[in-house]
Amino acid sequence: MLALANVLVCIPSGLATARSFAPNPKISSCNSVRWAMLRKMWRLIPKTAKVLSLTLYWNHSLISCKPSKKFYTGLKVSRTSWIARQSRKSKIMSLHRSESSQLLRLAIPVVISQVGAMTMGIVDSIIVGRYSSLELAGVAAGNSIFWMIVMMGFGLLHGMDPIVAGANGSGHIEDAERCLGSALKMGAVFSLIFTPIILIIANNLWITGATPEVIHATVPFLRTLAFSLWPLMIYGALSRYWQAFEIALPFTATIIFANLVNWAGNYAFVPGHWGFDAYGARGAAIATTVCRIFTLLAAVWISVYFWRKKTDKPWQHLFDPSYCFKYCILCLYVPSWTLIGNRGKGWLSPRARP
Template sequence: MSQAPATEQGQHWKRELAALVNLAIPVVLSELGWMAQGVVDTIMVGRLGPAAIGAVAVGNAVFYTPSLFGIGLLLSLDTMVAQAYGRKDYDDCHRWLAQGIYLAAAITPVLMILVACASFGYGHFGITAEVATPASAYLRMLNWSLLPLLIYGATRRYLQGVGQVRVITITYVLANLLNWGGNWALIYGHLGFPAMGVRGSALSTVIARIGMAVSLTIFAWRYERKRGHPLFKHWAGPQWTRIRQLIRLGLPAAGQIILEVGAWNAATLSAGWLSPVALATHQIAINYASITYMVPLGISAAAAVAVGHAVGAGDKARARRAGWLSLALGSSFMVLAGIVFLVAPRPLIELFTHDPRVLAVGPSLLWIAAAFQIFDGVQTVCTGALRGLGETRAPMIANFVGYWILGLPLGLILCFVLKWGIYGMWIGLTLALIVISSSLLHRWYKASEKYNAEPA
């Protein structure tokens, strides 16, 4: 008699693991596709030299802080759409998408003004003129991708929430092919286009992101038409109560992203104070760390959807299982990634450059990245699982304390006071990830336990 419940529980875990993997794989591929845009830009400008690599690095660093704030606000759609879909309230899913689009359109002008102003500030932060001038040009061009990026972000959260994730992967594959071809044509002046250098790389990204927004909008329309729930037939007008709900839930999520990305961007700017070689080496290493991060980030998004579906359906046990299964998947991958960084740092760096100065510094930086992989995975997946429950404040607080109170100050001291250079900065950020992952893992355990104990 006692074996039957255990067998049934094991079957629940197996079914839900399979469902989670089917959801997570396309989302992970989509996150890798997002990351690939920046990697493609970095690789394609590589022949222009370390200064061009550094220009793309600091250009993206400044652009992504305000743009990811906008994307962070839209993360609240994960919770609202997934829970509505779990309740089988499909019209409510449509209404949440509409409010997300209105919110994206409303915040875009403010964010574009901030980016435009920032493009004139590189010289005031000690960035060498060799890097600052092309970085400013790159950033001003990239700024035009902000509105399509946010429309894409809202539509993507909607499609994830209703379980339609493969179309997101298809869109990213096409967008990256378009971006690669655009870089080849616009950076170096092929096919009759002028050689625009780093500005050409930014223009190519703008075109690719317009294509992404159009593609996902068409996919969402086709999906809902086939289901018999026309997406635009009863398109909702602005509903301020819902928009306020999105902001209330999304603002801490956006704050968490800004705190995290801001800390790494501060590290990038600090590398710019050292030398072009240090900045280029830092950018290559952070590209690899960011690539591996995209996998748990995709699993995190899948966790938010899976937990949200279970919450909407009122299945508390399934909500907890979804969170723990996601953590197991994310942690396992990051252990493997850390091993790769340990055993093959030089070949990885040579994919970007054969500059002997970069090759002398880079392997040790990848070894430090290997040390924090599992902690990065745990904190990322916990953030998504908590978002599925509707909890977004804990990750923001953990990132503030971990990065800005502990890790970043320590990194600056080790880098500039103790003269450890870029290694010191990365050691400080590793400590931050250890603190953040430990606190969020504890928070997920407590929050999921509390939810499970609540009356139906």
């Protein structure tokens, strides 16, 4: 079979070679005689072999024939344009791949950090739910009120993201530090304003129409949890600042470790293990507050480490007067944080009684 295939291939190959000797007034008599001999040989080939040979002949003739110089020029131009198009496509695809991988490297730790901040409340609910269903209702009610306030604060801090990222991209690190200083000041002011508001809400939960049992479980939890607002806001400002510099993994590790500590604290304070008293829902708030203070200290340590690594004069412009950044943050994201805060107010309606 292999020999037969070689024969069949040789036939059109020979015919294609002979195509250059096709009948033409300019060819020599020797070539005319050779072409006549090939025609006689063609009559002796069986019909099946003719079909196969013709197919291979015409395919091969496109390559073996001698085209004009214009054809070669057009072929070269088309090949050059094809190579250029393929090069552009490969550059675009490589750019998309690099951008996508860079985005995922930053986005995955940020997503884990955001989820980890919310997971502390879930851990509270899991541990307290095993202890008492009434205490669980108090934790759910307290977290609803607390996170309504926190989302307003986080919406306020969203204003620093585009400003810090733009300053980092343009190489103006001092502007990024001024923006962080403004965010820290606004976070501190926000905490000073809304911590008393949370305490006032805790003392007036009867307005919501909740049952006395749920109010009795919610009040100590919410009063204790109110003091975790300021470390949460400062931690949020620091983490967002470094995320704009594509440094998010240390904060992700911090929030994961804090969740483990929060679980251990809930296990110790809620039902009263390891020699501690049983505090119920208030124990969950104590554990969460301690963990948020820990995350703040870790964020400060991470910030000091990277500041010293990036510049010889760290935090030099951190507390410079920067009314421009305060104005930009307020103008950009006051509508955002009010909208986000309004999403959590449904719990306050009489229809949402625990």
